[in-house]
Amino acid sequence: MELAELIGKLKEVLTSEGKSIPELCRILEEKDQYKLMEAIAELENSGFAILDGYYRIYREDGGAIYQAKYSRKTANISDSAAISVPASAPI
Amino acid sequence: MSSSAIAPNCKDTFPESWEDFGRILDNYIHSNITTLDQKSYDVILGFSRGGTILANAFACLLKDNGSKIYSDPLKASVRPIPRGLTLKAKDSCFIMNQAATYQEVSDIIENLERDLVDYKENIIRGINKGVPINVLIMDDNLTGATRVSFLEDILEDMKSRGIVANHDTLAYVRHRNFLESEIPTIRAFPKDPKIEMFSMPWHKPSHEKKDLHFQDENIDLIKFKFKIDTNKTLDEFKKSIASIKHFRIRREKFLVNGSSEFLLEYDPRGVIGLNFLTNKYYPPKRCLESGKLQMADVDADPLYLPICSFYRGKLTIGCCLMCSVLNCNEELFRESIESANSEAIFIELIFGHINDELQDAIKAWMLKRFPDIMVNL
Numbered sequence: 001m002e003l004a005e006l007i008g009k010l011k012e013v014l015t016s017e018g019k020s021i022p023e024l025c026r027i028l029e030e031k032d033q034y035k036l037m038e039a040i041a042e043l044e045n046s047g048f049a050i051l052d053g054y055y056r057i058y059r060e061d062g063g064a065i066y067q068a069k070y071s072r073k074t075a076n077i078s079d080s081a082a083i084s085v086p087a088s089a090p091i
Numbered sequence: 092m093s094s095s096a097i098a099p100n101c102k103d104t105f106p107e108s109w110e111d112f113g114r115i116l117d118n119y120i121h122s123n124i125t126t127l128d129q130k131s132y133d134v135i136l137g138f139s140r141g142g143t144i145l146a147n148a149f150a151c152l153l154k155d156n157g158s159k160i161y162s163d164p165l166k167a168s169v170r171p172i173p174r175g176l177t178l179k180a181k182d183s184c185f186i187m188n189q190a191a192t193y194q195e196v197s198d199i200i201e202n203l204e205r206d207l208v209d210y211k212e213n214i215i216r217g218i219n220k221g222v223p224i225n226v227l228i229m230d231d232n233l234t235g236a237t238r239v240s241f242l243e244d245i246l247e248d249m250k251s252r253g254i255v256a257n258h259d260t261l262a263y264v265r266h267r268n269f270l271e272s273e274i275p276t277i278r279a280f281p282k283d284p285k286i287e288m289f290s291m292p293w294h295k296p297s298h299e300k301k302d303l304h305f306q307d308e309n310i311d312l313i314k315f316k317f318k319i320d321t322n323k324t325l326d327e328f329k330k331s332i333a334s335i336k337h338f339r340i341r342r343e344k345f346l347v348n349g350s351s352e353f354l355l356e357y358d359p360r361g362v363i364g365l366n367f368l369t370n371k372y373y374p375p376k377r378c379l380e381s382g383k384l385q386m387a388d389v390d391a392d393p394l395y396l397p398i399c400s401f402y403r404g405k406l407t408i409g410c411c412l413m414c415s416v417l418n419c420n421e422e423l424f425r426e427s428i429e430s431a432n433s434e435a436i437f438i439e440l441i442f443g444h445i446n447d448e449l450q451d452a453i454k455a456w457m458l459k460r461f462p463d464i465m466v467n468l
Contacts, residue, residue, distance in 0.1 A: 021370050022270040031272040034342045034352075037368050041354045044314065051313040051369050051443070054408060057268050058288045059234045062298030063379045066408065067268055068369040 001030055006039045011048060018052035018069025040070055048073060104288040105281045106296040116145075117152050119277045127153065128160050130259065133224040134210060135169050136203075138195070138238055141231035143171040144293055145263050149229060165215060167227075170206055172242070173198030195238060199245055207254055223256035231291055233262045235373065236274055240347070244339055264289050301379040305406050311449060312409030314441035315416060316356075317365040317424065319431040325357045331430060335422045350419035365427065372412050394418075401455035404448030413449065417456050428461060436464070 001009075006028065013019075013027050025036050043049035052071035056064050120127065137146030150167040161167050173194050211224050228242055239260055246258040260274055266289070267280040280289060290296050321328060332338055332346060339347045346353040346365065350373070356364035375395070398414035399406070417424075428436060438457070440450060457464075 020268065022268060025270050025272075031270075032342070033270060033273065033370075034345050037352065037370065038342070038344065038354060041366055041368055051310065053310055054372070055268060056302065057234070057266055058300055060232045060288055060290055060294050060298070062288065062300045063376060064300070064302045064374065065234055066372040066374070066412075068371070 001028070001035075003035065003039060003042075006030060006035060007042055010036075010039050010043060014043070014049055014070065014072040016071055016074055018071040020055055020067045020069050022067075024070070103285050104290050104297055105283075105286045106290040107292060109292040112292050113148065113152070115278050116148055117156075120149070120152050120156050124156060124158060128158055130227070130257070131160050131225050132167050132227040132259075133165070133215070134207065135167055135227045135229055136242065137169055137171050138228075138230045138242075139172070141291055141293055142229055143169065145231045146171070146229040168210065168214075170203075172203070196241075199242060203245065204249060204254065207249065211254060223250075223253050225256050226258040228258065228260040229262070230260075231263045232289055232294075233265045233274060233276075234269070235371065236269075239274060241339065263291070303374050303378060303406070303408070303411055305408055305411075307405040307407050309407065309444040310409070311407045311442055311444045311446040312413060312440060313369075313443045314439070315367040315413065316437075316439040317353075317367070317427065318362055318437040318439065319427050320360075320362050320436075321430045321432060322361065323363075323430050325355065325363065328363055328427075328430060329355070331426055332423065335426060338423065346423065348419065348423070350415050353420075353423075361432075363427075363430075365423070367416060369412065372408075372415065374411055375415065378411065396456065396459060398452050398456050401459075402448055402452040404446060404452075407446060407449070409442075409446060410449055410452070413453060417453070417460075421460060425461070428464065 009028050010024065013024065019027070021033055021036055021040070024040075025031065025033055028036070030036050040049055044051075049070050050073040052069045054066040054068055056066055058064055135146045135150055137143035146169045150169050153161045153167050207224060207226070212221055215222070215224075226246055228239060228246070230239055233239070239262075243258065243260060246255050249255040250258065262274050262276045264278045264280055265271065265274060265276050267282075280286075288298065288300075290298075323331070329340060333340070341347050344355050346355060352368050352370055353365040354368055356366050358364070395418050398410060398417060402410055404410070438453065440453070
């Protein structure tokens with residue numbers, strides 16, 4: 001699936017209920033997670049999609065893994081900040 | 092976004108016996124013997140302890156299966172990485188950082204090629220001597236694929252140089268929350284939704300679940316971008332990053348190191364952005380062990396500088412995530428800063444729930460790690 005087509009389909013399946021990247025891949029029958037992530041990034045940049053929370057799953061040693069969920073942006077997320085870090089001297 | 096964004100902990104463990112493990116392996120081999128014969132694996136690579144147990148059991152059952160190809164004693168020889176004894180507890184970036192441990196990374200980089208060449212040139216006799224070999228990577232219970240992905244890249248490089256003919260990857264089981272199409276598995280994860288952990292016979296059967304205990308479960312940080320103004324083209328920048336051994340490039344646009352996935356963004360004016368895409372977050376084990384801020388650990392691992400050393404707010408997932416992103420990508424930031432023009436590095440943070448303390452902590456971390464640059468809000 002071409003990226004533009006994937007973005008269009010992603011817009012249709014993203015709802016207010018968050019979904020993980022593997023979930024979205026399964027729904028859209030897209031095998032390449034990176035292509036899906038690129039589509040998510042496009043939709044984040046355009047203000048359509050947003051990180052909405054995390055699933056919590058467990059490794060065999062009991063350690064938690066947090067898996068991001070994305071949803072259609074509904075609230076007005078405007079709290080942003082930028083830290084500028086001038087490189088005034090070589091590192 | 093609400094405080095219920097992180098699901099409650101209410102899952103159980105599925106323990107599997109040695110008998111079931113052996114039977115499932117044997118059934119898989121029976122069902123796939125034609126393909127396995129066609130693949131004609133010379134060497135099976137097994138990661139750490141569980142992966143090596145799996146690889147050895149698989150090789151034994153493969154040979155016990157009546158296959159003429161695998162009746163050759165040299166076929167399906169198991170090569171552990173690195174020694175079949177390593178655990179993943181020491182590295183603060185553990186599974187996030189490449190092949191889980193520095194020992195595995197160094198073994199793969201320094202020893203593996205020599206061993207495979209030795210197998211190809213000196214161990215194999217007869218008409219197959221010197222012929223590129225077929226390799227199977229095996230791992231046991233995959234809740235990530237970082238080390239497998241890293242090794243696949245190494246084998247792909249060996250393939251281009253005529254050491255390896257073909258390589259495949261096969262895991263025993265993979266958590267249901269990961270994509271099945273990414274890595275083939277021998278066995279499906281149990282369908283019962285209550286089953287959260289899958290315990291192999293060599294695992295402790297009932298590990299206590301270990302979580303980070305957030306004092307505020309609101310999702311604060313939702314976007315992190317690191318931007319530099321540089322004279323380099325995107326290709327030149329990618330080449331400079333390629334010198335960092337812990338990074339790989341995917342789809343020409345993603346910088347991947349196991350802890351993090353950055354999408355490279357390029358502005359025609361020369362601004363390169365590292366857009367951090369949140370996907371999977373593996374907290375450092377020491378944070379999971381205690382579930383609380385690890386101030387005392389600052390001196391325990393000089394390579395890892397916990398952001399909570401500078402953080403004065405309530406513990407949030409944004410704080411822990413940024414701690415991992417900053418520490419496990421320090422080389423990337425250093426290389427990027429060296430590529431930048433003066434006065435042209437920006438860190439862009441977007442918050443769902445504003446967290447000034449986290450913003451201050453990120454700035455303090457940068458000043459500590461990069462004291463020769465000025466940080467302005």
